Amino acid sequence: MNKEYNYGFLDEGSKKAIRRALLKAVSIPGYQVPFGSRELPIGRGWGTGGLQITLSILGDDDILKVIDQGSDDSVNAVSIRKFVTACTDVETTTDSEEATVIQSRHRIPETPLRNDQILVLQVPTPEPLRHVEPLESVTRKMHAEMDYSAVWLALYEDIVRVGEIEQGADYPVMVEDRYIMNPSPIPRFDNPKLHMSEALYLFGAGREKKIYAVPPYTKVESLGFEDFPFKIENMEGRKCHLCGAENVFMDEFFDAATGTKMYQCSDSGYCMKRRSEGMNHEE
Amino acid sequence: MKNEKTALTLKHLVVKHGDGCELCNNDESVLERNRCPHCKTIWAARDVSLQVYQGEILGVVGESGSGKSTLMKSLYMDMEPTEGEYFLDCYEQGQKNIFELSMQQKKYVRNYLLGMVYQNPYLGLRMFFSSGANVAEKLIAAGNRNVANMMNQCNRLLSHMEVPVSRVKEPPRNFSGGMQQRVQIAKAIANHPPILFLDEVTTGLDLSVQAKVLDLVKKIQLEYGITMIVVSHDLAVIRMLADRTIVMLDGKIVEEGLTDQIMEDPQHIYTQTLVNSLL
Numbered sequence: 001m002n003k004e005y006n007y008g009f010l011d012e013g014s015k016k017a018i019r020r021a022l023l024k025a026v027s028i029p030g031y032q033v034p035f036g037s038r039e040l041p042i043g044r045g046w047g048t049g050g051l052q053i054t055l056s057i058l059g060d061d062d063i064l065k066v067i068d069q070g071s072d073d074s075v076n077a078v079s080i081r082k083f084v085t086a087c088t089d090v091e092t093t094t095d096s097e098e099a100t101v102i103q104s105r106h107r108i109p110e111t112p113l114r115n116d117q118i119l120v121l122q123v124p125t126p127e128p129l130r131h132v133e134p135l136e137s138v139t140r141k142m143h144a145e146m147d148y149s150a151v152w153l154a155l156y157e158d159i160v161r162v163g164e165i166e167q168g169a170d171y172p173v174m175v176e177d178r179y180i181m182n183p184s185p186i187p188r189f190d191n192p193k194l195h196m197s198e199a200l201y202l203f204g205a206g207r208e209k210k211i212y213a214v215p216p217y218t219k220v221e222s223l224g225f226e227d228f229p230f231k232i233e234n235m236e237g238r239k240c241h242l243c244g245a246e247n248v249f250m251d252e253f254f255d256a257a258t259g260t261k262m263y264q265c266s267d268s269g270y271c272m273k274r275r276s277e278g279m280n281h282e283e
Numbered sequence: 284m285k286n287e288k289t290a291l292t293l294k295h296l297v298v299k300h301g302d303g304c305e306l307c308n309n310d311e312s313v314l315e316r317n318r319c320p321h322c323k324t325i326w327a328a329r330d331v332s333l334q335v336y337q338g339e340i341l342g343v344v345g346e347s348g349s350g351k352s353t354l355m356k357s358l359y360m361d362m363e364p365t366e367g368e369y370f371l372d373c374y375e376q377g378q379k380n381i382f383e384l385s386m387q388q389k390k391y392v393r394n395y396l397l398g399m400v401y402q403n404p405y406l407g408l409r410m411f412f413s414s415g416a417n418v419a420e421k422l423i424a425a426g427n428r429n430v431a432n433m434m435n436q437c438n439r440l441l442s443h444m445e446v447p448v449s450r451v452k453e454p455p456r457n458f459s460g461g462m463q464q465r466v467q468i469a470k471a472i473a474n475h476p477p478i479l480f481l482d483e484v485t486t487g488l489d490l491s492v493q494a495k496v497l498d499l500v501k502k503i504q505l506e507y508g509i510t511m512i513v514v515s516h517d518l519a520v521i522r523m524l525a526d527r528t529i530v531m532l533d534g535k536i537v538e539e540g541l542t543d544q545i546m547e548d549p550q551h552i553y554t555q556t557l558v559n560s561l562l
Contacts, residue, residue: 132409145386149424153409156423157416159430160452226429 005087008055014038018056018211022202025213030175031143032126032210040206047080047105048206050122054084054103057118057202062090065099070107070249070266077105094269106169108190110248110270113199115216121184123205126212128172128182148180152223159228171230174221175214183220189232189249194220238263243274289372290510291335291358291478296367298328298353298534317350317533327353328364329534335478335510337372342525342542343514344557350534351514355482358512359399360389371396373477394424398471398509402483404463407470410456414441414466417455421473440469444499461492465499472503479503481513485520497523518557522546530554 001007008015014036021035040048058064064084068077072094080103081092093099096109103120113119129139132150142148151172158166169185173194183191184203194201194214201214214220224230238250241262248270250263265271301324306313313319317326328350335341345351356362358369360381369381373396381392401407408417418437419427427433438448444465446458455463464484471479481500485493497520504511513524521528522542529539530551538551549555 141386145390147390147424149420152423152428153412153416153420156419156430156433157412160413160415160419160434228430 001089002086007088008058009040009083009087010038010052010055014052015056018052021211022053022056022213025202025211026200026215028179029214029218030173030179030181030212032212034209035211037206037209042079042083044207045124047076047103047122049204049208049211050103050105050120050206051080051083051204052206053120053202053204053211054101055088057120058084058088058090058101060089062100063098064090064092065094065096065102065269066092067102067104067107067109067267067269069105070251071268073268095273096267096269106185106187107249107266108186108193110245110265110267112193113197115198117199118202119199120202120204121186123182123184123203123208123210125170126182126203126205126208126210128180143179146178151180155223155225155228159225165224165228165230168233172223174223176219177221180223181212181214187233187249188222188230189235191220191222191230192232194218196220240265240271243271245271245274287336287339289334289377290337290339291333291372291512292368292370292377293331293333293358294368294370296328296331296354296357296369297326297365298350298357298362299365300325300327314533317348326534328357331367331531331534331536333529333536333539335512337477337510338504338508339527340504340511340513340525342521342528343512343531344516344518344521344528345531346516346557348533349531351516351531352482353534354531355399355480355512355514359397359480360393361399371478394421395474396476396478398474398476398479400464400467400471400479400481400484402486404455404460404467407467408455408463411454413452414446414455414458415451417466418470418473421470425474436473437469440473441466444469445495459492461488461496464488464496468496468499468503472507472509475507475509477510479509479511481511483515484513485515485517493520500524518546530557 018035021033025033038052040051042048066077066081068074096102096111101118105122127139128151129142133139155165169187170182171188171191172180173183173191175181183194196217198216200216203212222230235247235250239246242264245265249266251266253262301322303324304322306321307319307324331354343351357364364382367382370377371381374392415437418440419433422433438451441451442448446462446465455466485496503509515521525542528542528545529536532553538554546558549558
């Protein structure tokens, strides 16, 4: 840790304010709590919401894992991990089972999370009503009145136009039958993991200055019509070419030279762990 | 009309923009038209009371700025009135003042019991959603979650409004003004609300299209027996549709009666000018 920084980079007052916003968010699952988003040495829109939450809740005993689109090694994940280690004393890991705090962008790890773990998600657009209503004053009122027909309407419009619901990532969910929430751009595949989960999910939007949460054992339902129910991406028949895993979320690689398609676990930590345990495609 | 059942009762509606001052709060004769010359408060509606009977069409006429739209917005709860009581016989047997309901209850009244067709289709429709989805929005708001069922209802309603089924997937911004207005009407009556408000529905449409829209309104009223309030500055429209008419001027009702009576024998000087300028 660089001693010239305050522990966790943010000053103690800011961390306290963010933790108070977190407490409110946990008390009202799915409700977006406004907070004063601080300046960080990373541009807004690059995970500052999640980062501020992470910095506010980390203590010396914590073990941190940072994920970007499932990967531990992409630029964004690496720089956030480096930044956090520069201003705290926490250890880092790529193993999701070892971590106590996981900051993630666009994925939830494949291995089910435990009650002693916290997943922090970076959120670009926290407001599920934003694409139908540009005014914040109006969308707040709509949430208060549970005026959610516009969210349903967008899904209905998809069915009218193309015969199915097109929304892939950031598929809206209803939390405890009260608030409709954007789960951040995780694939639909990850939506069911939020429902009655053992772990605490915290969502931070730095640019939009909002914090919200899904506490453990919360009812989280993905929206769907009676005759067009919510469906996850079909991963059947796909097998990771490195570790041989099936029924996990896969990235697709296309080799233009040979014209072949390959699949690989999107969760790189999970894939690496399986391989180190001696599982691979050949066996 | 005495033995008929009421559908809607409005008592002493007051809408003012501004705080009012000692002068204009106590004596309305100081107002210049509807504006107080001292504190600049606009009195958009001054003690408006009315009753509408079931299955009846009530016409509202008056010039621009006379408070017609204020009245409609208050009735459809687009606007919060300063004072007044509002009862609907189809809600809690007309015992509860609608203006005093919670936001959720007001939303229920709007979604289930009322329909509104705005003068400007941009206010009533989502121009970037398909026409079918626009009509379905009312059904979704009323809790329908079955796509096939909603699509059937939307197609039936829209073809009833002479919007060809082949264009249901198109957004209303592709349509002509008359056609947009017909989509709006289909949306407004999608839940079969007992009460429908029409705010200058034919303004800005050419004569032949006007006639078509008016025919449609008449047809709906006969078929579904919907109670309607029709606002227009066009006396010809009122004459064709309304059973009874009220005349508004500077936020007040200056005359009310059977439409024929008002057209043939206007009493108030303003109504006389209005009727004469028509001929």
